[in-house]
Amino acid sequence: MTSSSADPSTLARQLPAGVLVTDPDILAGYRHDRAFDPDAAVPLAVVRATSTADVQTALRWAHENRVPVVPRGAGTSLSGGSGGLAGGIVLSTEKMRDITIDPATRTAVAGPGLLNAEVKAAAADHGLWYPPDPSSFEICSIGGNAATNAGGLCCVKYGVTSDYVLGLEVVLADGTAVRLGGPRLKDVAGLSLTKLFVGSEGTLGVITEVTLRLIPPQPPASTMVATFGSVEAAAAAVIAITATLRPAMLEFMDRTTINAVEDALRMDLDRGAEAMLIARSDAPGPAAAHEIEVMVRACRDAGAHDVFDTADPDEGEAFTAARRMAIPAVERLGSLLLEDVGVPLPMLPALVAGVAEIADLNAVTVAVIAHAGDGNTHPLIVYDPADEKMTERAHVAFGQIMDLAIDLGGTITGEHGVGRLKKPWLPAQVGPDVMALTRLIKNALDPRSILNPGAVL
Amino acid sequence: MTSSSADPSTLARQLPAGVLVTDPDILAGYRHDRAFDPDAAVPLAVVRATSTADVQTALRWAHENRVPVVPRGAGTSLSGGSGGLAGGIVLSTEKMRDITIDPATRTAVAGPGLLNAEVKAAAADHGLWYPPDPSSFEICSIGGNAATNAGGLCCVKYGVTSDYVLGLEVVLADGTAVRLGGPRLKDVAGLSLTKLFVGSEGTLGVITEVTLRLIPPQPPASTMVATFGSVEAAAAAVIAITATLRPAMLEFMDRTTINAVEDALRMDLDRGAEAMLIARSDAPGPAAAHEIEVMVRACRDAGAHDVFDTADPDEGEAFTAARRMAIPAVERLGSLLLEDVGVPLPMLPALVAGVAEIADLNAVTVAVIAHAGDGNTHPLIVYDPADEKMTERAHVAFGQIMDLAIDLGGTITGEHGVGRLKKPWLPAQVGPDVMALTRLIKNALDPRSILNPGAVL
Incomplete structure (x- = not known):
């Protein structure tokens, strides 16, 4: 799709000093996200953007030179959506961390690199609340939350990230920056582009600013x-x-x-x-x-x-x-492959029973936790990475659980995203026509396929 | 963009008897929606689809023959999004009225022609609630609600239509039917296509089925x-x-x-x-x-x-x-041009003051009602259609109020949609880059521009 013979030093010269990094020790830290996909690679360079202009410069260069770009927030993806690509650059927004709270409109305008917990804290300083609470809220970025439409524990009552994103600034594949939506609680002027970019996992553009709806604080529970x-x-x-x-x-x-x-x-x-x-x-x-x-x-x-x-x-x-301790506690039993399958609620027993069968069949332990009110479950497949055959069996189970969820009328991912790990199962869930429609939109917005290639599509 | 020399009788033969209508008395009823746009025209024919297959047949024929298609639910658009086009067909979904409620998953699967009030009633029969409540809830269709991302009075707490649409069946411009999302409360598999089609005002596809989230009933207020x-x-x-x-x-x-x-x-x-x-x-x-x-x-x-x-x-x-009586009550004073502008809450006094100035300037009465908690206002411009000069002044005021909303950081439409009436103001609100992005998506999905041409874009 894309190939790179471009020299990143030509990009470095267009960026402020220090923004483009090629130090191998630093690059190594951008190979993996929390999915630890073995196929992730050390990137050619990392751009640690300090502004929308930096993101635009990087994308213009990548577009011109057809260099793959992996957008990255805090790198906590559990589906391998932000792991490095050989010959590609990682475009990190971790340094874009401004935030402004407007109590009168109950909105926050935040840089994508701010952590979810920091957004919550800034809102709380003004007596307001930002509800979405992925379990990783202390280490995941708000830009990544928007890019994956992240969920959490309170979603069953308060909804997911998409429900709180009123506006975005997004840099498109060719470096154009667009402002979508804004601090208006109701706005139907034009296509719902804000909602399209939320959950697009960096395949349509890079989020450089997020405008969030805040609500009055949660009473004690x-x-x-x-x-x-x-x-x-x-x-x-x-x-x-x-x-x-x-x-x-x-x-x-x-x-x-x-x-x-x-x-x-x-x-x-x-x-x-x-x-x-x-x-x-x-x-x-x-x-x-x-x-x-x-x-x-x-x-x-x-x-x-x-x-x-x-x-x-x-x-x-x-x-x-x-x-909240469940994942670390199960992790004591071995390495984890973390599922994120969802089913209609009445199918929950069938899913849990089917998961137990799959665990038996493949001789691996699978623990199941769930945001039960949403039907969104996290079967945790435990394996020993030193045991090659067990690792293989764990990966077989990983696929079988997604197949099972699809058979039960469910989804392969409720809140973590498709990334690279679940990409092979997406067509079975949505079908060829939806895949074709997805490609139409992807091709229209990223004709050179430089944005997070290999993720989702 | 599109032109028609096609004979609708070739389409009639592909549809069940009676589905295609060319009786002039009946066609006349499909010229206007509730915006009463004088530029709306009696269509060439009306297809009153009884099934998704009918919609597919009509769109395949229209695509092949490059005939403009105006999708229409109950025809209650206040922005002229569903008025007839000369040489075009109106594709009405008013007869697609099935509904199934699943209490266990708290979802409804509804035909687009069902009225909002009928969806509420069917949900209530199972002890559940469908919140969105446009003032026209007794006469507007759920398909139209989804196509315009309709709002209402309870949105300030319970959100808008988009927050309740979990899935759609949509027929694309070339007649392909796709299923997007489904009865899953959390699902991030692939692009947020469901959300893109909600609020697309019939410019990207025709909604043939809606899957809705229901919630427990509202306590007495x-x-x-x-x-x-x-x-x-x-x-x-x-x-x-x-x-x-x-x-x-x-x-x-x-x-x-x-x-x-x-x-x-x-x-x-x-x-x-x-x-x-x-x-x-x-x-x-x-x-x-x-x-x-x-x-x-x-x-x-x-x-x-x-x-x-x-x-x-x-x-x-x-x-x-x-x-709820406000609009009919003000309507006693004359004909109405109904605005739908939204502003950030602190700008509400400036908007109301500016509207009063515009009313004075143009010697027309303007009454203002608002979903105040959302900053979404409905200035009602009163005029006498028999008075040509006053009618002209009313239309000038209509534009000036949208200009004012844009100047105040607001939106030209909070819940009614852009349609044909507000289209000239959309570029000033969103800017040329967002218009270009919108056209990229429109062209990718409807390359022959047959779907609701002249609306939004």
Whole structure:
């Protein structure tokens, strides 16, 4: 598609001093993102842009010289969307970190390199809240969040990143910078281009500024925890709860995860339970107690073994922390391949049962956690990278779980993106006509295919 | 761009009997939408599609013969997006009216011809709620809502149509039918094509099925009404309220509107007030009283003359009805040109003041109502169509108000769409680069420019 015989020193001369980096020690740090794709390569150079102008300069040069460009925020992609390409440049926005909060319009204008947690903190300084909360919120960038339409734990009530992006500045493949949308809560003038760029994983342009909707702060939450003898019972409770109210969080852990977390935290979780739900209500004032009561009843009606609830935020936070601990806890068992498959809620038991079969078949451990209220699950495939055959089996399981999700009417990715790791499965999910439509748009916007080639498409 | 020498009888033969209509009496009914654009024309023929296959047949024929196609739902466009074109066909989806509700996944799959109110009713039959509520909800179609990304009164808390569209079936210009998204609450597999088609006003494809997110039912709402001696005071109250909580409704009427509504309803509104706010809280249980209290205090602090509140849904409904009555009430004063401009909230007083100046300058009456919490306003320009000079002045004012909104950092349309009426102002809002980007996408998807030519672009 693209090839490079271009000398990056010709680009270095067009950029401020130090923006283009070719030091091999530094370049090595831009090979991988958190997907640790073995096919990722050390790039030719890294551009650590300090401004939109730097991004434009880099893209104009890359466009002219047909050099592949991998846009990168904080490099926390779990789907290999921001790993380096041989002969390509990595265009990092990590140094573009300005933020302005306007309390009157309840909006933030942020540089793409700011971390999600930093956006939350800046909003909180003005008594406002930026809800989307990927588990990696302390280390992932807001630009990357927008590029992947990142999700999180509170999405079940508050929606995903796309719901909060009111505007973008984007640099197109040829270096043109465009402003899409803006600090207007409702705006339907022209095509929904802002929404198209959100989730485009760097394949259509590079995000250089994000305008975000902020909302009033979240009231303190009450928490409910329930354990179940079967995944079916837990899924029934989830369906009953979400038909009645909108919990502020509704998380699921399977038996393997419960035991891994208990090994790590020793907080007296029920090791014999097949499933555990952790739910929160942040309804204002006494309404939270009412919502918790409804959720407790739904769990009991579904046959929960144990149900516990607390209005104490710290006590509740311990269980949220347990859920957030799930991935590191399971990671103690070995290296992880992290799935992100989603299914319609009634298919949750079929998915969990199918995942168990796939685990058996391939003789690997798979722990399942889920943002249950959304039907978005993270089967965690555990393997030993030193064991070549097991590694191979883990990768087979990785594909089989996506095949299963597609068969159940689901998606291969609910919030992490397609990146390079899941690209082979995208056509099976969306079909040839949608792939053709996607290519029409990609070709129109990036005719030389320099933007994140190999990701998504 | 497009021209037609094609004989619609060649298309009629490919469609089920009665689907293609050329009866002049019937065709006349498809000339106008509710924008009553004088430039709209009686179409060559109307296709009243009964299935996706009918839509595909019509588009294949139109594509082959380069015949312009105006997609149309219920024909309630206020921006002239669905008026007839000479030599073109109108492709109506009014007869595609199936609906299936799945309570477990909280989704509806609806034909585009179903009315918004019918979708709400079908959801309610399963104890669920479809929030978006354009004022025309009893007569507008869900397909048209998706095509224009329609808003409404509850959007300030619950978001716009796009926030509820999980999936679409769309027929592209060449007749290819694609399925985008689906009944999955989180799905980031591939480009956000669903979101691109929402709000594309029939310029990229024809929507033949909509998959909608439903949520648990809205609790009964409490209501607050406040009157103010100045628009500035009312705007200050709006900013104070929205910084603290998310009202379920937050509507604004200016003095002209208050008087028109009082003339119509005789409900003892304060005719001397410069501004009136109507706000609702649907927080569960006792939390509503708390939210109303906060809003009442914000209004008093901003200098409200009178503040009234009620937890009685019927009493509150009378004020919501008054707000819904605003357009018909003002319509008693003459014909209306209906604006849909939005501004960042702090610019609301400047917009209202500027609109008053424009009204004076052009010797026309302009009443202003607004979804104040969103900064989305509807200046209603009153004129006598029998008075040619006044009609001309009204159209001058129509343009000047959009110019003003753009100058204030706002948008020419918050929820009605660009259509044909506002097309001349779009480039001034978004700029030449965004127009070029829009054309790249339009040309890629509709290279023969048969889809709703003259709308938006």
